[in-house]
Amino acid sequence: MIGIEKVSIYEPEIIETAERLAEKTEIPEHVIRDKFGLFEKRIAPETMHASDLAIAAGKKILQEVDPKSIDVVIYFGSPFKDYQVWTASSKIQYELGTVNAYSFEMMNVSSCFPLAVKVSKDMLVSDNSINNILLVGGSKESQIVNYDNPRSRFMFNFADGGAAALVTRNATKSEILDSKIITDGSFSKDVLIPGGGSVHPVSSDVVEKEMHYIDVPNPKGMKERLDPVSVRNFVSVIEQSLEKSGASLSDLKVLLPLHTKKSMFNEIITEVGLTEKQAIYLTHHGHMSALDPCYGLYFAEQRGLLQKDDIAVVVSAGTGYTWAATAIRWQK
Secondary structure, eight states, X not given: OOEEEEEEEEOOSEEEEHHHHHHHHOOOHHHHHHTSOOSEEEEOOTTOOHHHHHHHHHHHHHTTSOGGGXXXXXXXXXXXXXXXXXXXXXXXXXXXXXXXXXXXXXXXXXXXXXXXXXXXXXXXXHOTTOOEEEEEEEEEGGGGOOTTOGGGGGXXXXXXXXXXXXXXXXXXXXXXXXXXXXXXXXXXXXXXXXXXSSSSOSOHHHHHTTTTSOBOSOHHHHHHHHTXXXXXXXXXXXXXXXXXXXXXXXXXXXXXXXXXXXXHXXXXXXXXXXXXXXXXXXXXXXXXXGGHHHHHHHHHHHXXXXXXXXXXXXXXXXXXXXXXXEEEEEOO
């Protein structure tokens, strides 16, 4: 049975509270708590980068699993890594001692965990020589937010962390079911870091204009186009991932989404027929690129939310814009 057997997270020790975020942004603390849905988030120290955060999470799994038994290491975390044009996965493969594994990276910003789970399952189905795949991700996206830029307001919840998941063909804990993905490329230029790429190479002008931070060139235009489709697409990928798995919304027991504003979270869980107690909302962690649903799966297991034969869905969305969901049946 192909499934996720182990999940781990790494939480940086530095905590930034809603009170501190309010001071930095001049947004009232109650708005950050009630609207942003954020009580606090974690910030990585200067010495830890995306690869280090991923390694820290991966090591927790490899305390119980022989590193030499891992066949593939896939990095699914933030594209904002230690260096540009660089494979974090190679460093991670080496530092974790997974000497028999080859490594590569998947990048679809925040939507990548449900995609990485799907790709892992597909690889195990198609290649009998693979038994164990380690998914690892890191996020240090708190560092790319310009808190003085009101256009990037909805990204003030960006935070840091590490996450890992072991996908195996010999799973006993869960079974990976099916997935559904929607991409709407009309949003491809709505959220980006304008400086540092080939369009605006690194220069003093880029730094002076603060183009090395993440930005939303036209927030009003994006909102007008995104609001009518976003929740609808979230619900669609959740529902269709279940249907492709031979189930329906009535079978859904637990939802593990990315961290969004509280009103969107409430709307999504209402649309799929769940209560807040049947979902993980990362009030004390914020949004960590693609890591959120993996964190959700970790906390759902820790809190005993998943019972035998329960179906959960990991769901996320990434700017660009892609909505992705993968259904999982719990076995223990």
